[in-house]
Amino acid sequence: MKHLKLVWENAEALSVAAAHYFVERCAKHIAEKGSFSVSLSGGSTPKRLYQLLATPAFSRNIDWKKVFLFWGDERFVPHTHEESNYKMVKEALLDHVKIPKKNVFAVPTKGEAKDCALQYEKTIQQVLGKQMQIDLTLLGMGDDGHTSSLFPGTDVLSEKKRFIKEVWVESKQTFRISSTYRFINNSKEVMFLVAGAAKAPVLKYIFAKNAKAKYPVQDVNLKKGNAIWMLDEAAAGLI
Numbered sequence: 498m499k500h501l502k503l504v505w506e507n508a509e510a511l512s513v514a515a516a517h518y519f520v521e522r523c524a525k526h527i528a529e530k531g532s533f534s535v536s537l538s539g540g541s542t543p544k545r546l547y548q549l550l551a552t553p554a555f556s557r558n559i560d561w562k563k564v565f566l567f568w569g570d571e572r573f574v575p576h577t578h579e580e581s582n583y584k585m586v587k588e589a590l591l592d593h594v595k596i597p598k599k600n601v602f603a604v605p606t607k608g609e610a611k612d613c614a615l616q617y618e619k620t621i622q623q624v625l626g627k628q629m630q631i632d633l634t635l636l637g638m639g640d641d642g643h644t645s646s647l648f649p650g651t652d653v654l655s656e657k658k659r660f661i662k663e664v665w666v667e668s669k670q671t672f673r674i675s676s677t678y679r680f681i682n683n684s685k686e687v688m689f690l691v692a693g694a695a696k697a698p699v700l701k702y703i704f705a706k707n708a709k710a711k712y713p714v715q716d717v718n719l720k721k722g723n724a725i726w727m728l729d730e731a732a733a734g735l736i
């Protein structure tokens with residue numbers, strides 16, 4: 498897998514560049530096969546991208562009827578909770594664009610986490626078919642090197658069969674529902690959005706020559722596609 502690193506002046510410039518990239522990929526996939534599937538990232542950095550996509554400047558260039566949205570990970574809280582990734586995307590994007598409800602696949606969060614994870618995996622299978630291939634997976638990276646909800650030291654890191662799995666995150670004393678490496682690495686392409694100086698030490702480590710495996714993000718290794726890293730100057734400062 499190739500890694501393309503692009504460094505932008507700040508988080509705003511990074512988000513604008515990511516929005517342009519999203520529009521371009523969307524047009525390409527729709528022209529080629531009539532649809533565009535995206536796995537959305539949670540966390541602090543992508544919110545601005547979603548807000549930009551909702552503005553007329555970007556939104557008018559997106560054929561929302563042909564866009565299918567999934568969540569790469571979700572906090573195990575109701576969809577109305579402040580920490581819900583669904584709520585963040587709803588308020589930043591979904592409430593402002595004409596995407597059909599049937600194209601939006603939120604992670605269920607009622608009942609047991611393990612049942613919700615299984616149910617979501619089945620939903621994705623029904624929509625994407627056996628291939629389970631997302632066109633564009635958006636990812637962030639935590640200061641601890643986690644991506645999606647693949648946190649250091651968690652069981653989900655060694656999951657080989659499942660595409661979606663519940664994960665108990667000890668450091669946060671909570672369940673999350675996460676994409677597994679199997680699902681992420683089957684994507685056609687991933688785009689990382691990473692901003693802020695707190696991310697710089699992990700980026701320095703993972704982009705060093707012959708870096709040994711240490712952080713979960715290092716196991717994102719697409720079977721066929723490539724990774725594009727959108728970084729701001731603060732995050733890229735030690736590379």
Ligand SMILES: O=C1O[C@H](COP(=O)(O)O)[C@@H](O)[C@H](O)[C@H]1O
Nearest residue numbers: 538539540541542637638639645
């Ligand atoms: O991929 C992801 O990464 C973030 C970490 O991103 P941050 O911008 O909040 O530092 C993670 O927590 C998020 O849920 C996930 O989708």
